Amino acid sequence: MIRLTAALFLMLLTTGNSKSPVSRAWADENVSHKREIMTGADQTEKYLSYLKGKRIGLVANQSSIIGRKSSVDSLLSLGIKIVKVFGPEHGFRGNASNGAAVGNEKDAKTGLPIISLYGRNEKPTKEQLADIDLMVFDIQDVGCRYYTNINTLQYVMEACAENGKELLILDRPNPNAYVVDGPVMTEDKYKSAIGIHYIPMTHGMTIGEFAQYLNGEGYLKKPCKIKVIKVANYNHQMSYVLPINPSPNLNTQQAVMLFPSLCMFEGTAINEGRGTYMPFTILGAPALKDSYSFSYKPVSIAGMSERPNHKDTVCYGIDLRKYDIGNLRKSRQINLAWLIELYKAYPDKANFFGKERANGVSPFDLRIGTDQLRKQLIAGVSEAEIRKSWEPGLQKFKAIRAKYLLYPD
Numbered sequence: 503m504i505r506l507t508a509a510l511f512l513m514l515l516t517t518g519n520s521k522s523p524v525s526r527a528w529a530d531e532n533v534s535h536k537r538e539i540m541t542g543a544d545q546t547e548k549y550l551s552y553l554k555g556k557r558i559g560l561v562a563n564q565s566s567i568i569g570r571k572s573s574v575d576s577l578l579s580l581g582i583k584i585v586k587v588f589g590p591e592h593g594f595r596g597n598a599s600n601g602a603a604v605g606n607e608k609d610a611k612t613g614l615p616i617i618s619l620y621g622r623n624e625k626p627t628k629e630q631l632a633d634i635d636l637m638v639f640d641i642q643d644v645g646c647r648y649y650t651n652i653n654t655l656q657y658v659m660e661a662c663a664e665n666g667k668e669l670l671i672l673d674r675p676n677p678n679a680y681v682v683d684g685p686v687m688t689e690d691k692y693k694s695a696i697g698i699h700y701i702p703m704t705h706g707m708t709i710g711e712f713a714q715y716l717n718g719e720g721y722l723k724k725p726c727k728i729k730v731i732k733v734a735n736y737n738h739q740m741s742y743v744l745p746i747n748p749s750p751n752l753n754t755q756q757a758v759m760l761f762p763s764l765c766m767f768e769g770t771a772i773n774e775g776r777g778t779y780m781p782f783t784i785l786g787a788p789a790l791k792d793s794y795s796f797s798y799k800p801v802s803i804a805g806m807s808e809r810p811n812h813k814d815t816v817c818y819g820i821d822l823r824k825y826d827i828g829n830l831r832k833s834r835q836i837n838l839a840w841l842i843e844l845y846k847a848y849p850d851k852a853n854f855f856g857k858e859r860a861n862g863v864s865p866f867d868l869r870i871g872t873d874q875l876r877k878q879l880i881a882g883v884s885e886a887e888i889r890k891s892w893e894p895g896l897q898k899f900k901a902i903r904a905k906y907l908l909y910p911d
Contacts, residue, residue, distance in 0.1 A: 539742060542672035542710070542731035543568050543640050546580075549670065549731050552636075553582045559626075559634035559667075561588045561619070561658055565642035565674075565748045573640050573672075574612060585633055586615045588626060590641060590654040620650070625657035631665045638670045642748040643709050645678035646762050647687065648696040648869050655709060656698065656716055659726035668727045673710035673908070677758050679738035682706035682903070683836045684762075686895035687871030691861055694868045702892075702899055703871065704762045704836060706738060707906070714906040730908065737910040741831075750806045751775075757782035759827045763837040769866030771854050772844055773800050773817050777810025785844060786819025787812060793847045794818040819844065838885050845879050 542548075546568065558577070560566070566573040578584055587609065607616045617623070617630055631637070639658060643651045662669045684703025687693075699705075699721070707715060710730035717725045736742075747753045752761060757775075764782045767774040771789070775781040777800025784798060791797075797818045800810040820840065830837060848854050855876055856865040867873045878888050 539675060539736050539740065540734040541674045542733055543573055543674070545731060545734060549672070550580060550582070552670065552729075553577070553638070556583070556635040557633055558582060558584045559586055559588060559631065559637045560584050561590070561637065561639045561641060561654065563589055563641055565744075565746050566640040566672075567746060570745070574609075574614070578612060584612075584614060586617055586630070588617045588619050588630075588658070590619055590651055619654050619657065624653070626661040628661075628665055631661060631667055634667060636670060637662050637667050638672065639709065639713075640672040640674075641709065642674050642744060642746070643676055643712075644748055644752065644758055644761055645676040645681075645704055645706065646765065647684075647699060647701055647703050647705065647871065648765055648768075649761070650696065651709070652705075652712055653695070653698050655713060656721055659713060659716055659728070660722055663722055663724045663726040668729065669713070671710045671713055671728060671730045673708050673730055673733050675733055675736055675740070675742040676706070676708045676738070677742050677744060677755075678704055678762055679706050679708065679909075680831055681762065681834050681836060682896065682900055683834070683892070685870060685872045685875060685892050686899055688895070689872070691863055692868055692871050696869060697871055702896055703766075705899075705903070706911075707903065708733065708908065711906050711908050714908070715903065718906055719902065732908055738907075739911065751781035753779070753781065754783065756823060756825070756827065759830065760822060760825070763830070763840065764822075766836075766841055766866075766869060767844075769856055769864065769869040770845075771811075771848065771850070771856070772819070773811040775800075776807040777801050777803060777813060779803070779806075780823060781806070783823045783825075784819065784821050785840065786817030787844075787848065788815050788817055789849055790818040790844070790847055791816075792849075794820065796821045835889075838888065842879065842885060851880070 543566070560574060562573055568576040574584060574587060609616050617626065619626065637658065639655065641651050643649060659669060681704045682702055686702050687697060687700050705712065710732065713728050713730065716722060717728065743755050744758060752758050761782050764774045764785065767785060772785055772787050775784040778784065778798055786794070786798060797816050799814065799816050800812055801814060802808045845854055858864045863873065864876060866876055874891065875888065
């Protein structure tokens with residue numbers, strides 16, 4: 503019988519190659535990070551025996567690691583029978599660009615079938631679950647409505663509930679759990695691939711907590727049976743440096759922490775660093791040449807952004823690579839000032855928010871979850887008044903959220 507303590511198991515796993523392409527981008531930031539926090543996946547003594555003898559389906563990507571090695575490789579080496587892997591947006595190996603179609607394939611290393619859950623097949627089918635006894639969900643999230651892992655979580659939970667499968671969640675910290683902010687989406691017309699839940703822009707929950715929220719708030723036709731392996735020594739206010747990039751364009755800790763604030767710009771005429779190796783840490787557009795001296799040129803980068811906004815054109819704007827993230831943590835808010843500033847500076851305001859769809863919803867509205875912020879910016883409403891308008895929805899959501907928390911705020 504295999505039974506390793508978490509400490510011993512992690513010691514064995516971390517003797518592997520630490521210079522992999524995925525981990526290298528994080529090396530400088532992670533050197534001094536102490537691992538007092540233990541993810542659910544790292545606490546193998548709490549779930550290995552539960553997996554033994556079962557046919558496992560694993561929802562995973564490159565962020566699914568035990569120690570420094572892939573959860574897939576680690577669990578297979580411990581005699582766990584993984585029959586297939588389900589990959590979210592960006593694919594199982596995390597090398598597909600945002601929004602890119604990812605097809606089914608066979609993993610070159612393990613020979614396991616990889617089922618894509620991004621694109622036409624968002625939800626596992628009855629046939630795909632037929633030979634599975636237990637589903638395991640192990641993906642790093644960053645706590646935003648427009649980060650699609652929580653969509654995948656709901657679809658997996660729906661499929662498991664409909665087909666009588668249990669879901670084991672190996673929980674991971676949310677690096678942005680300290681902030682619950684932004685307008686709450688309340689209307690169906692704002693639902694899209696980047697948002698299907700009636701929550702604020704940042705929800706302040708881990709995947710395990712969010713699964714409980716989905717069950718409890720009736721997002722599923724029938725509840726999904728879940729078991730959560732909690733993160734040890736963790737609360738929502740703790741700083742957590744991710745050991746690996748959660749997606750191609752969140753390739754630094756700075757980008758992860760700025761993502762809730764800068765991803766708002768994706769629905770505007772502003773480039774948010776896609777098409778560079780500094781995504782979500784810089785902002786700019788060609789039309790801002792007369793207002794800002796900082797410049798950069800977005801280009802097509804395979805696996806990151808093939809068609810960035812303002813491709814091959816010099817953009818001018820704001821460099822946030824050295825911005826003190828502590829300011830965000832102190833305020834416990836997303837930064838709205840950058841959006842207000844760049845809207846005011848942009849000379850062609852009629853085209854700042856992108857072209858509206860037939861139903862009058864702009865790309866910006868889909869990301870924000872309402873048209874109110876767009877209208878407030880156009881009307882010149884102050885930041886204080888904008889935030890005041892968010893408060894009723896936020897307070898209502900926070901009261902609901904409190905019922906499902908596994909960790910202190």
